[in-house]
Amino acid sequence: MVTFEFIDGNIGVIRNRASPSKSSQKRGVAHPSSPPMSPSWGVAADNNDTIQGSPSKKYHGRRRGRRISISAGKLFLYMIMISLLVATCTGIMRHRSQYTVPTANNNTNTTVTESKQVETKVEEAKEATTSRKLDAIQPLKLDWSHCKTKPPTQKPKPTIDKKVEPLWLPAYPTSIPMLHYSELVEQLTGVENGHKTYYRTSPTLKRCHILNRDVKVGAVTCESVHRKYNLKLSVCA
């Protein structure tokens, strides 16, 4: 029967439990009087009576030394149990780290749950790696050098016969590059301040229309930003 022998931290293999191991026997005979290097062995090594015992006793060289024999089957069983324990602990830790949102059906302590949820998400977002920004401007792939060498020709403003009303330009908030767009409209049409905002009012301007002046084109586009905010008034005691 194969057993493993633990002797003060050292391990030895014993083929047959009834007889001492060949290695210990050999070592015991070959070096009967030479104690191991460890200082703890020195006490037993000084005792000559113990050296003259059985080969294994000679090798161990002391009476007080711990001697534990475990069969291969038991060792294997222990290893499985330790592995299971480690796996369970790891699983619990992973589960805890992934467990962010408490159960939605839990009606009690809803506000606490919600605040915890927000806090957890704040932490998640903090830890999240920042990838390429979605609204980042992409570099140009085409050759645009011709725009520098030969810039757009300034054409005269064309004349029109009849009055033209502005076009609605409803814009979801921040969906239009405002300043740049205004200049573009001016360049395309030659109408000064061709892009107007519906909400901007002055003594000479109302709802994108120039007052008291007979102009053919008062505005090209009239921007109406969607501004339906929920006005949240905080009332405190």
Add this chain to the structure above:
Amino acid sequence: MCLQVVSYSHLYLLMTAIVPANRPNPAQQSSAFGNVVLLSLRNPITAFPSHYQSKAEAYHSQVGQVSKDNWIKFREQYVGSGEGLTDGNSHLFKEFKNFVMTWRNMEPYYVAEYMPYESWADEVKGPAMIKRITQVLINEGFPVRYDPDNEDDFRDISCLWHKLIYLPMVEDDKKRSDWYESEYTKDQLSMMISGLEKFSIEIADKKRPGDEQLIEILHEYIETIRMKM
């Protein structure tokens, strides 16, 4: 008890809520406006944080990007959160959809061109969109300097895009180079995807002018959001 009114604009809104002004809606002003509409929209995934940022700058003197904590709080409150989140109960998504749908369906107008924000910065889509806008302006009788069908004029239009739109946008973008990316939870991303899918199906049934373009834009938005899942 105290009442916090954040700014004068909020005070104005409060007063108009108490004494509702008889403000004409766009449909009632059709005689003072052209028949066609140019509708500007943006992918909700970037529009929501950008909207929040612009509000913070306009009404709360925000300098630099809003804090990540504040963005997340705003997102949880207005985009919505939790397992029961749908496009129907997400405040901001509903608002986005209503905005597009209101103008899409508004009589006697029709949308002649949808102008997605994303196209402005694209070197192919940007000039092409300006070309289409130019054509709309010509059709509506506005004075236009460039003939979009003329090759030389289109080259000029493209250069105008490069000079007036792209380069300033790049400059603006540089100022935000160290800004964090406003993120969403998976529930919120899923909600936006399913909401946009439903949206595209709804408009495919009704067939108003410009719907094909709108459906294409919505599908692009869906794909962009999917990449973030």
